[in-house]
Amino acid sequence: MTTTIPTPLATTTGGPDAAFTLTGVTKTYRQKKRTVEALRGVDLVIPRGQLVAVQGPTGGGKSTLLQMLGALDRPTSGSVKLGAQELATASDGALARARATEIGFVFQGFNLIPTLSAAENVETAFADSSLPRDARRTRVAAALESVGLAERAEHLPSELSGGQQQRVAIARALVKEPRVLLADEPTGALDEVTRDEIMTLLEGVWRERGLTLVIVTHDSAVARRAERRLYIKAGQVSER
Amino acid sequence: MFFTYLRRELGNRKKQSIIIAMGMALAIALVIIVNGVSAGVKSAQSTALSSVYGVGxxxxxxxxxxxxxxxxxxxxxxxxxxxxxxxxxxxxxxxxxxxxxxxxxxxxxxxxxxxxxxxxxxxxxxxxxxxxxxxxxxxxxxxxxxxxxxxxxxxxxxxxxxxxxxxxxxxxxxxxxxxxxxxxxxxxxxxxxxxxxxxxxxxxxxxxxxxxxxxxxxxxxxxxxxxxxxxxxxxxxxxxxxxxxxxxxxxxxxxxxxxxxxxxxxxxxxxxxxxxxxxxxxxxxxxxxxxxxxxxxxxxxxxxxxxxxxxxxxxxxxASSISGSLSTVSNLVSNLGKWLSLIVLAAAFAIAVLFTVSGVSRRTREFGTLKAIGWSNGRIVRQVAGESVVNGLIGGAIGAAVGVAGIIIVNVIAPTLSTAAAASTSGPGAGGPGGASTASTTTDIALQIPLTAGIILIAAGLAVLGGLLAGAFGGWRASRLRPAEALRSVA
Known part of the structure; x- marks a missing residue:
């Protein structure tokens, strides 16, 4: 059932320049009494600093692939490497550390803590509280500044628009200076104007920081702005 | 961050926090009053006995x-x-x-x-x-x-x-x-x-x-x-x-x-x-x-x-030789009071646990997100347990205040308990006209409940225990959430 990507480019083999190297990744779920194969023998290499868009139909395996890349879940079989670190066999603690230091997440629904202000939401990204308080505050302020929300730092999420909430979520993802930014339908809940603003913002930080940016999207307008477009259907990945 | 998040969460869920705190307060107040009355009755028994047998x-x-x-x-x-x-x-x-x-x-x-x-x-x-x-x-x-x-x-x-x-x-x-x-x-x-x-x-x-x-x-x-x-x-x-x-x-x-x-x-x-x-x-x-x-x-x-x-x-x-209303109160405290306070305490703990676990379930997306951005299980458990303990302490403080107020009211009213303590116990065959006991001392003793630091310690201990218990269940529930499943379930 393993699918070999037909046009592997120069990135099909992992190495020191690879942000992610997936080999024979399969993920199955038990859903009621039937087994669902969300990923079927995926082989994939994503080089450092690449902007990749992942498209595909609903239930095709996009979110599952993103969870594998984001160390949120382990594959049923196969290997997932973040740089040189094997995630498939890592402990829960090691996965949590990888998420805390290497990976930033942006969600479709923003997923901000409703009771915390914008600045406090950004500060939650410091999973390791050993960083001095003043240093944390400085970096939070800089992150909010970078997404254009310095003056909204004390506002609660409910006091912000959808676009502003997504900016806060992006600031939260960036404040810990990750190597990888994973965005799951980051513009799915936004109107076209706001969508373009958010995409411009993401492209900007991608360029400035040399991040590896993986965006899962249904929106072809968003996907067209990526360097590389992947299509995933029935758990199998192909290039577009 | 810990305290800011804790304060905001408790403030945001006022209704739930108040129910948990009130349950704990009721239970702790009851335990304090029952314990206090028990100590007061014991002291009254001791007084009654000392009038017969001497102090100490x-x-x-x-x-x-x-x-x-x-x-x-x-x-x-x-x-x-x-x-x-x-x-x-x-x-x-x-x-x-x-x-x-x-x-x-x-x-x-x-x-x-x-x-x-x-x-x-x-x-x-x-x-x-x-x-x-x-x-x-x-x-x-x-x-x-x-x-x-x-x-x-x-x-x-x-x-x-x-x-x-x-x-x-x-x-x-x-x-x-x-x-x-x-x-x-x-x-x-x-x-x-x-x-x-x-x-x-x-x-x-x-x-x-x-x-x-x-x-x-x-x-x-x-x-x-x-x-x-x-x-x-x-x-x-x-x-x-x-x-x-x-x-x-x-x-x-x-x-x-x-x-x-x-x-x-x-x-x-x-x-x-x-x-x-x-x-x-x-x-x-x-x-x-x-x-x-x-x-x-x-x-x-x-x-x-x-x-x-x-x-x-x-x-x-x-003490078993004491009869009268003191004996009745003693029996009431040791039987009904003890069991009532235990049942209310168990109910309060159960309410705290259920509300905490249900709160964690409602916050699946929140905890899934926090795990996704790198929070460890330990940190999430500490956060949940911290919220529960603070909730318990608020309940404990209210309960202690109500309990102490109850004790003060009892001490001001000072209900009089009558006792009859037999100086010489008599066994079978000690009969004869006039009954077996010869030096029966009838005493009216005003019930005074001692107000001690131990009472505050009981309140604090129960509050922390209730909070930790609820926090342990809630934290256990939160720690079992797998971030991918948590995010998938809300999606």
Whole structure:
């Protein structure tokens, strides 16, 4: 059932320049009494600093692939490497550390803590509280500044628009200076104007920081702005 | 961040936080009040017992009376030709007699038992007493009518004021004329004049005169209970006849506990009591205080082994001899109060656990997100547990305030509890007219609940325990959330 990507480019083999190297990744779920194969023998290499868009139909395996890349879940079989670190066999603690230091997440629904202000939401990204308080505050302020929300730092999420909430979520993802930014339908809940603003913002930080940016999207307008477009259907990945 | 997040979450879920805190507050207040009342009742029991046995008495040693044994029967008066009987010009025969016998329902121990008890390891002090009843009979019997009727005319008698007696005077077969007599009795306790740290004198305060002292041994000096002295209109320097001998009143004492009488009407030197009652080398009670409360059981066992025929009672055993409303409250607190507070406490803990777990379920997306951005399980568990503990502490603080207020209200109202404590326990066969107990002390004690730091510690401990319990369940639930599943489930 393993699918070999037909046009592997120069990135099909992992190495020191690879942000992610997936080999024979399969993920199955038990859903009621039937087994669902969300990923079927995926082989994939994503080089450092690449902007990749992942498209595909609903239930095709996009979110599952993103969870594998984001160390949120382990594959049923196969290997997932973040740089040189094997995630498939890592402990829960090691996965949590990888998420805390290497990976930033942006969600479709923003997923901000409703009771915390914008600045406090950004500060939650410091999973390791050993960083001095003043240093944390400085970096939070800089992150909010970078997404254009310095003056909204004390506002609660409910006091912000959808676009502003997504900016806060992006600031939260960036404040810990990750190597990888994973965005799951980051513009799915936004109107076209706001969508373009958010995409411009993401492209900007991608360029400035040399991040590896993986965006899962249904929106072809968003996907067209990526360097590389992947299509995933029935758990199998192909290039577009 | 921890405290900011905690404060915001509790503030955001006010309704849930208030329900949890109120449940905890109710349970903790109930536990505090029940515990407080229990301590107050225990203190009242101790007061009632100390009026009988003295302050600090941990153990008493007595001997159960046997049927027909000394002290088991009623008072008897036997009149012979030489017994204070005299004729008179009005043809009446005057009779008077005073006896000093073991108090009814009691039996005597050898005085050497005191040395045996003192030799037991862990005994701090011990003292022996001899409980006696002085009964006096006086009256006159009219001469038989000249017609020589065979049926006797009635006699008029006066019931004894305390204790009991058997009226042995009766009409003769030849009949008597108009007669009248009275029987009076009061309790007499022979006490050690040297060791008053334990025993009856330890629970008294001196109203006038002085206590008995070593130089009183062998003398006919007596100390009176203030209630008895008032009834008999006696003051220091007056005389009182005990066992047919005149005693000089040297002091008047009252119970150190409020509005309660002492165990005996009169106190005389032990050796004098033994001599007068013809009970040389005998005692009825030995009061023992232990070095440590933890030694009481082992001392009781050792004394029972050394004195197999004696009855050895601890303060807990003695508490069962208390009756009256104090006993009712004690039973209510120990049964209904204890179970009610336990049930309410369990319900409050269950509510806290259920609300916390349900809160975690509602925050699946939140915790999934936090895990996705790198929060460890430990940090999430700490956050959930922290919220629960603070919730519990708020409940604990409210509960402590309500509980303390309840205690203050009880102390201001100071409900009066009546007690009846039997000085001498009686066993089977200790019957006889008048019942088995001879020195029953009725006491009215105002219930006072001690307000101690321990109460606050109980509240704080329960609050933290409830919070930790709820936090542990909630945290366990949160830690089991897998970030991918948590995010998928909300998606």
């Amino acid at each position: 008495t941990d153990i008493t040693v007595t001997k159960t009376a046997t049927a027909g044994g000394a002290g088991a029967g009623g008072q008897q008066f036997a009149f012979g030709s030489g017994d204070s009987a005299s004729g008179s010009s009005s043809s009446k025969t005057k009779l008077s007699q005073s006896t000093l016998q073991l108090a009814m329902g009691t039996s005597s121990l050898k005085e050497s038992s005191l040395a045996t008890v003192e030799a037991v390891e862990g005994v701090k002090a011990a003292t022996a007493t001899l409980s006696l009843t002085n009964s006096s009979f006086s009256g006159s019997i009219g001469a038989a009518p000249s017609s020589g009727g065979t049926s006797g005319s009635g006699t008029t008698g006066k019931a004894p004021t305390t204790g009991s007696g058997t009226d042995s005077s009766s009409s003769t077969s030849t009949g008597t004329g108009p007669s009248s007599f009275s029987v009076d009795s009061f309790t007499v306790t022979g006490i050690s004049t040297t060791d008053t740290s334990v025993g009856p004198m330890s629970a008294t305060t001196l109203d006038s005169g002085r206590y008995l002292k070593a130089s009183d041994d062998g003398t006919k000096n007596v100390v009176l209970d203030s209630t008895y002295a008032t009834t008999e209109k006696k003051t220091v320097g007056d005389t009182l006849t005990i066992g047919g001998k005149k005693f000089i009143v040297v002091g008047i004492v009252s119970s150190s506990s409020s509005s309660s009488a002492t165990a005996s009407d009169t106190y005389i030197p032990l050796d004098t009591a033994q001599s007068l009652a013809d009970l040389d080398g005998k005692v009825t009670d030995i009061s023992v205080s232990a070095d440590s409360a933890s030694d009481v059981t082992s001392i009781q066992t050792a004394i029972e082994k050394a004195l197999p025929s004696a009855t050895v009672s601890t303060e807990a055993d003695l």
